Amino acid sequence: MKDSYTLKSLAVLLENNKISSKELTSEYLKNIENGKDLNCYNTISQEKALIDAEKSDERRKSQNLRSKYDGIPIGIKDLFCTKGVATTASSKILSNFVPNYESTVTQNCDDAGLISLGKLNCDEFAMGSTNKTSFFGSVKNPWKSVNSDNELVPGGSSGGSAAAVSGDLCVASLGTDTGGSIRQPASFTGTVGLKPSYGRVSRWGIVAFASSLDQAGPITKTVEDAAILLDIISGHDEKDSTSSVNPKENYYENLNSDIKGMKIGIPKEFRSDKLPASTQKSWDECANLLKTNGAEIVDISLPHTMSALPAYYIIAPAEASSNLARYDGVRYGLRVKGNDLIDMYEKTRSEGFGDEVKRRILIGTYVLSSGYYDAYYIKAQKIRSLIKSDYVEAFKKVDAILTPSTPSTAFEIANEPSDPVQNYLNDIFTVPVNLAGLPGISIPYANDENNLPIGLQLITNSFEEQKLLNVAKNIEETINYSETPEKWWLK
Amino acid sequence: MEFDKKSLLKLGKLARISISDDKLNNLSKDLNSILEFVDQLKEIKTDQVDPTSNSLYQKLEVRDDKVDTKNSAEDILENAPEKEMDFFVVPKVIE
Numbered sequence: 050m051k052d053s054y055t056l057k058s059l060a061v062l063l064e065n066n067k068i069s070s071k072e073l074t075s076e077y078l079k080n081i082e083n084g085k086d087l088n089c090y091n092t093i094s095q096e097k098a099l100i101d102a103e104k105s106d107e108r109r110k111s112q113n114l115r116s117k118y119d120g121i122p123i124g125i126k127d128l129f130c131t132k133g134v135a136t137t138a139s140s141k142i143l144s145n146f147v148p149n150y151e152s153t154v155t156q157n158c159d160d161a162g163l164i165s166l167g168k169l170n171c172d173e174f175a176m177g178s179t180n181k182t183s184f185f186g187s188v189k190n191p192w193k194s195v196n197s198d199n200e201l202v203p204g205g206s207s208g209g210s211a212a213a214v215s216g217d218l219c220v221a222s223l224g225t226d227t228g229g230s231i232r233q234p235a236s237f238t239g240t241v242g243l244k245p246s247y248g249r250v251s252r253w254g255i256v257a258f259a260s261s262l263d264q265a266g267p268i269t270k271t272v273e274d275a276a277i278l279l280d281i282i283s284g285h286d287e288k289d290s291t292s293s294v295n296p297k298e299n300y301y302e303n304l305n306s307d308i309k310g311m312k313i314g315i316p317k318e319f320r321s322d323k324l325p326a327s328t329q330k331s332w333d334e335c336a337n338l339l340k341t342n343g344a345e346i347v348d349i350s351l352p353h354t355m356s357a358l359p360a361y362y363i364i365a366p367a368e369a370s371s372n373l374a375r376y377d378g379v380r381y382g383l384r385v386k387g388n389d390l391i392d393m394y395e396k397t398r399s400e401g402f403g404d405e406v407k408r409r410i411l412i413g414t415y416v417l418s419s420g421y422y423d424a425y426y427i428k429a430q431k432i433r434s435l436i437k438s439d440y441v442e443a444f445k446k447v448d449a450i451l452t453p454s455t456p457s458t459a460f461e462i463a464n465e466p467s468d469p470v471q472n473y474l475n476d477i478f479t480v481p482v483n484l485a486g487l488p489g490i491s492i493p494y495a496n497d498e499n500n501l502p503i504g505l506q507l508i509t510n511s512f513e514e515q516k517l518l519n520v521a522k523n524i525e526e527t528i529n530y531s532e533t534p535e536k537w538w539l540k
Numbered sequence: 541m542e543f544d545k546k547s548l549l550k551l552g553k554l555a556r557i558s559i560s561d562d563k564l565n566n567l568s569k570d571l572n573s574i575l576e577f578v579d580q581l582k583e584i585k586t587d588q589v590d591p592t593s594n595s596l597y598q599k600l601e602v603r604d605d606k607v608d609t610k611n612s613a614e615d616i617l618e619n620a621p622e623k624e625m626d627f628f629v630v631p632k633v634i635e
Contacts, residue, residue, distance in 0.1 A: 149615050248596040261594045290600055359578040370555065377556070379628050381619035390631050395558040407557055408567070411548075412574055414555040428581055430591030435584075437592055469570050470577045486595025511595075 054220050056274040060117045063109065070109070070120030070164065074102035077122050077166055081218045086538040087189045089213040091127045092135050093167040098122060101164045108162065118277065119162025124219035126210045127168035128175055129155045129265070130254040134165070138256040139183035140173045142376050142383045142401030152254025153286045154223060154265050161281045166219055170209030173403045174373065175230055175258045178475035179465050180208030182405040190238060190459050191216035191534040194499035201459040201501070204234030204475075210268045211238040215534060221269040221278055225255060227262045228361055229455075229479025232491035235268055236454035236504025239493040239532055241521070242268045243275045244479075246511045247486035248293035250279075251286030259368035260291075262361075262483040272492065272521045276300040279514060295512050303515055306523040309343030313520070314447035318354035319478060321456070327497040328453050335494055335505055336451060338527055339520070347447050351439040356432050357481035362473060363416050363429035364484070369406075370413025376401060408469060437485045444510040449520045452478050454491040454504035478506060488514045490521050493530045502532065543568045543575070 062068045078095055105120035130136045130148040137143045155165070172182040179202040180188040188208040190201040192215070203212040207224030211234035214222050224231040226244035235242025243266045250265045257263060267278035279300050286292045315336055324332075336346050378384035378397035385400050387393030402410065416425035443450065456477055466472055482489040488511070491504040505524070509517040543551070548568050552559040559567060613626045622629040 146619055149618050247594075248598065287601075287603060291594065291596055291598075293596065293598060294601070353584075356581060356584055359581050362574060363578050363581075374556075378621060379630055380616075381621075384621035387631060390633050391556070393631050394556040395552075398556055399558040399560075402557070408570055408574070410555050410557060411551050411567075411571060415551055415571075415575075416578075418551075418554060424582075425578065427591050428586060429578075430593055431586035431589040432581055432584060433595075434589050434592040435586070437595060468573055470573050473577070484595070 054217070055270050056118055056121060056221055056277045057271070059121050059220060063120050064117070070102040070105040071099060073120070074098050074122045074164055074166070077219060081166065084216055084218045084538050087191060087212055087216055087218065088186055089170055089188055089209040089216070089218050090124070090167045091137055091139060091170050091185050094134055094165055097134070098164050098166050105162055105164065115160060115162035116281070118281070120164065122164040122166045122219065123158065124166050124169045124210060124213045124222040125155060126171050126207050126222065126224050128171060128225050128256045129223060130256070131155055131165065131168065134168065136168065136256065137184070138174045139171050139185055140402065140406070141184045142397070144184065144383065146382050150254060153251035153288060154255065154282045157282050158223070163281070169213055169222060172206035172208065173406050174256065174369070175206040175225055175227055176369070176405050176409055177205045178229070178233055178472055180205040181462065181465055182403055184403060187462055188212050189462070191536070192238065192459060192501055193534070193537060194501060196499055199461045199463065202237065202462050202465065204237035204459065206230040207268060208234045211235050211240050211242065214238070214240045214268050214270060216536070221267060221274055223265060223282070224268050225263055225265045226483065227258050227365060228483050229476040231266050231268060232454050232479050232489055232504070232506060233475060235491040236502065237459040239502030239534070240268050240270060241272055241275050241490065241492050242266070243279060243490045244482065244488060245279060245283060245514055246293070246488045248291055249297070249488070249512065249514065250283050251289040251292045253286055253288040257372040259365040260372060261368060262365060272518055272525045273301065273304065275490065276304055276518050293512065298515050300515055300518055304522055305519050306526050308339065308520055308523045311344045311449065311520065312347050312447040313339050313344045314347050314349035314443055314450040316349050316351045316354065316443070316450060316452060318351050319452045323456065324453065325457060325497065328503050331494045331503045331505060332451070332453050335524060338524065339451070342523055342527060349443050349447060349450070351443060351481070353432065353435045353439050354481055357436050357484055358473060358477050360429040360432040360436070361480045361484060362412070363425050364433065366409040366413035367417050367426050368413070370410045370417060373406070373410055405469070433484050436481055440485045440487060448509065448516060450508040452506045452508070454478060454506040458497050458499070458501040458503055482508055487511055488517050490517055492521050492525060493532070494524070494528060495530070496532050543571045
């Protein structure tokens with residue numbers, strides 16, 4: 050398997066008949082089998098993927114392709130409903146759930162001829178930043194520190210999606226991002242992770258966590274591939290009333306890495322003594338690089354940045370407690386027998402949900418309950434307005450904002466803090482972007498002293514994905530990051 | 541406010557999640573830690589601020605009132621843990 054496979058390069062190989070979809074799909078299925086130790090996939094669609102690949106090869110022969118990318122296999126986070134294929138959200142409560150409908154995003158992929166290799170592991174109901182909350186066990190990061198043989202977290206919640214791309218268990222994948230769940234694992238695995246603007250991609254058929262924050266997006270090896278996959282999945286969907294009617298652009302075709310005259314903001318509130326020196330160094334270097342390439346670097350202020358995380362941990366659990374009320378053992382999913390209806394609900398939910406999901410449902414129930422609603426929920430929504438207006442003001446002065454993606458590089462699975470709040474701090478740089486509904490991308494910049502990837506985040510104004518991708522492309526072209534993990538799982 | 545055993549059990553009732561005795565201590569410790577963390581927002585003045593429930597400022601479109609044949613009873617019942625004819629079956633609610 051060549052590490053240089055991308056959506057772009059595979060499209061060329063398929064077009065020139067250097068490889069068939071069936072050969073390619075078999076190759077990835079083999080990689081998945083050999084990479085089982087990474088625990089990336091909850092479901093491997095071996096049979097279906099090969100049948101779909103054969104169909105794609107037939108379409109290619111009859112010159113009836115669905116798109117240039119017809120026949121390329123990808124991985125799908127186990128949060129997208131897929132017709133006839135188990136969709137579990139990595140939860141016990143949905144472990145027997147096989148949807149009879151297809152999410153809009155995965156339908157869009159199918160319409161482009163992409164093939165699903167299977168469903169990727171994630172934190173339970175996308176709640177977590179380490180992938181440890183999955184009912185099916187932790188995903189392992191393909192990267193290891195040069196100073197230790199211990200296994201590292203891939204980040205989360207789209208940890209399987211990021212680890213699979215990083216470890217070549219798929220060329221690209223779909224993830225979802227409510228508070229950083231695409232960008233943080235992308236940062237921990239040396240991959241590119243894009244969270245689109247709220248409304249750019251349909252949420253229909255995606256297991257809901259926090260409906261005002263959730264967005265689906267791609268995890269890929271390159272910025273070009275992120276643009277290609279965004280082209281495929283984005284656009285208005287009449288089945289999702291919060292999907293934007295703004296026309297989508299041709300992100301890939303319009304990629305232009307010229308940033309001359311652009312203004313890039315560096316927010317002072319993201320600076321911290323606690324930031325590792327190597328991350329700070331990458332951040333500074335990248336700003337200098339953008340300056341060299343013709344952009345102007347502008348110091349900006351986003352005064353309410355530190356309030357974003359506490360506001361998020363009111364709003365997201367509140368929405369989650371409402372969304373997850375549907376798991377009651379009546380219509381689908383797990384049912385645990387009880388003495389009466391209420392007892393059945395309580396036993397089903399107690400056995401079906403893991404600890405982190407329960408914590409968030411309980412906090413959400415609390416902040417929405419009578420007597421606390423104004424003090425917590427409404428208060429957090431007011432803070433959300435302040436955060437949003439910080440960014441509105443900032444984008445009057447700059448085109449894009451550059452920050453680190455995460456406050457650290459990947460850490461050991463065994464070292465995950467037991468205090469939930471310590472874990473929440475992983476998302477401190479990514480959460481404000483979701484609250485404000487903006488697009489953000491994490492791109493790998495360099496490796497730290499332990500040879501672990503450092504990700505940097507770019508943010509632009511709503512629906513300015515093109516600008517976001519253009520700046521990201523400029524950085525990617527200049528630094529030419531080409532580090533790949535050593536494949537320790539191949540014995 | 542602090543989560544003690546009594547308030548936690550009440551919250552569990554509201555959320556329809558039974559909480560076993562052996563989990564109570566850890567859970568109240570975790571929830572108190574989260575509450576303490578989010579309580580820092582109290583220091584921020586928000587009297588003059590309107591709440592934001594959704595970052596997308598878009599008029600909700602009204603869709604056409606068309607009949608379609610999706611979502612048949614059969615489809616909807618397909619994943620039901622227990623069903624009978626066109627109904628979901630639940631434990632008896634009326635004596």
